[in-house]
């Protein structure tokens with residue numbers, strides 16, 4: 001019984017030494033697949049003629065999930081490289097709400113909640129972007145706005161790394177809503193709503 005207790009205490013304390021610094025690699029009874037002959041990222045190889053272990057994918061191959069076949073959807077340009085006039089998705093109220101949500105996160109710091117170009121970063125010194133209702137921007141195709149969000153333009157950085165493609169189109173829709181909000185007239189409001197606003201028809 002006494003010996004049993006001693007052995008138990010000894011075994012139990014072995015665990016306490018596990019995290020102490022050691023010079024030697026840990027002893028592994030059963031290595032499973034912990035150690036395998038393999039290359040580390042960017043390591044050297046004597047096997048390949050260029051001595052680089054990392055290989056370029058064979059020409060004509062595409063990683064799974066990266067086919068991006070539809071140029072209009074993925075670049076905002078058609079197969080002749082022309083910017084597309086319209087968002088290539090149905091513009092639903094969900095898309096618009098998603099656009100508003102993403103816009104408020106990613107664009108307001110510079111462009112402001114209204115798109116007037118007076119975001120907080122501008123108040124702290126960034127060169128102000130033009131308001132979205134600048135006549136030139138009212139006339140640009142949707143593909144241009146998608147391209148600006150994706151790749152940036154002049155002083156604006158690209159957002160393709162932060163914002164996935166479907167969300168970029170949602171932001172384009174909301175960009176149009178912000179423009180519309182600024183340029184709308186009373187005639188854009190349906191008669192029924194107009195009455196509720198206390199303004200008879202025009």
Ligand code: HEC
Nearest residue numbers: 106107110127128129130145148149153154155156159171
């Ligand atoms: C870091 C600040 C910053 C953020 C964030 C930012 N922008 Fe901009 N944006 C700018 C600046 C600055 C310009 C003006 C670029 C110039 O003309 O030098 C600009 C210009 C634009 C233009 C006009 C492009 C043209 O043709 O002149 C559009 C459209 C636009 N931004 C959309 C967006 C949208 C949508 C987002 C959010 C996804 C966004 N921006 C986020 C700074 C920003």
